[in-house]
Amino acid sequence: MGKTIAEKILSAKSGQDAKAGDIVIVDVDVIALQDGTGPLAIDQFAVLGATEVAKPKQTYLFIEHAAPSPRRELSNAHLLMRAFARKTGVNLSDVNGGVIHQRLVESAVKPGDVVVGADSHTCMSGGLGAFATGMGSTDVAIAMAAGKTWMRVPETFKIEITGRFPAGVYPKDLMLSIIGKIGADGATYKALEFTGDTIENMPLTDRLTLSNMAVESGAKAGIIAADKITAEYLREQGRPDDYIPLTADNDAGYEKIIKIDVGKLEPVIAAPHTVDNTKSIAEAAGIEINQVYIGSCTNGRLADLKVAAGVLKGKKIASSVRLIITPASRSVYLAALNAGIIGDLVEAGAMITGPGCGACVGVHGGILGDGEACLATTNRNFQGRMGNPKGFIYLGSPATAAATALNGKITDPREYIDK
């Protein structure tokens, strides 16, 4: 029997014929930490008795969860990370660089890599044809010291996506509907492999929205074959030589095959407090919203800001709503600025913050008040996620977010999209 992409990568990196269920020791190509999990990993690295990082050039620290720092405890955590980077020679992306996963796909990950990050959305790099997974600080500390980690090779669910997206419906709606269908634990421990003609024609930025949210179904990885679109993306990033094609074998074994025709999709909302609590836009429309947040590793890229600007240009947001937009990285910010998108958004009433995780993780940058509701383009709506357990978070696409900002209540974006 042939191999899934996960089995192919884990075979290559373990030097053995790996199939689902096997335990393997693999060489790690990219190791990543952020300012929420990095300080603990640095502590555990010391507890381990390690002093040298095995692969400093392939190890990346990101200061972006609380950047710039809103409190002195966090400023001190940042100092610890900077000192560690200086001492060990690992890469450091400081305040203003942007979100870990966005930065990794922009400049570090290549198809076929094994990527481990102390952040659950590390799975986003799977959109480039890598095996990328989130782990805890201690596992990543060991990977830093040894350049290796252990894994159980996951079984794979094949998600076969066909058809064309109707106007006003986006990969975010698709991914929310997939999670609604399989449930927040429906793919626990599995790898998702997204295939089909919709994926073959999908720009890389949109593929990343899918792979990013694989973990919201419990999955260990969300993988997409590396093809000419991947090659084109790497060329744009100035890394053409990092491309290798990578697909699953035709006779690979899948635990499950899920087929979806996007031609029939409508905009989808995830309602509080779980991502699989999905509603059709018709069910959610009209719910009053106090804050709209566009950003994060899921939907804070140039294409997302462009879609939002398309809805908002020449209009004004409702006076009852705050619209906060946080570009996922500095290069996204700069590209949006140069394309005139930032101006359109600001004129419509948006507040633009510096790049990073911003309001997504509830540390700063837009914490909700008691009883307030937010429509966010992020990936999680758990109770307390945006800093207040008495807040309510709805998830949707950038278009839905922009349309909602115009009305101060959840709005079907198709009213504002040219067909």
Place this chain on the structure above:
Amino acid sequence: MKKFKGRAWKFGDDISTDHIAPGRLFHLRTNLPELAKHVLEDADPDFAKKMSVGDIVVGGRNFGLGSSREHAPQIIKIAGVSAILAKSFARIFYRNSINLGLPVLICDTDKIDDGDELEIDMNAGEINDLTKEIKITFQPLPPAMLTILSDGGIINHFKKNKGFKLT
């Protein structure tokens, strides 16, 4: 670690790492003993005050979903919780807990009520609900996880074997 007793504290389905170690307390992540005073605060605001060392957290489905923050199992352990029982666990939380030497056991938790006195027998693979006088079996841990747990966590495992010894 063979056999131990504790009071059950019952929680529902989908207890996320945001419930356990909320993002708004992000600044306490470099001070785990302080963060542990807030453990599970967004699921039960008084839990840290009410619980005693040795008590057992009992969840429903998909316990520990969400963020990879290892601080979540760390502070559960630091608070003195001796084990977590749930119908299922999220992947990263499960691995993190075992890495720290915190037993996470999969079993049918519907039969357990808040306040029940439980005795866990790791070797027999059984939970004795002393209040209800019933026995509940838990799923055997996968061999790799059992090795890490018996070694007292991944750091001890790695040091002892000068690498991984799981295959």
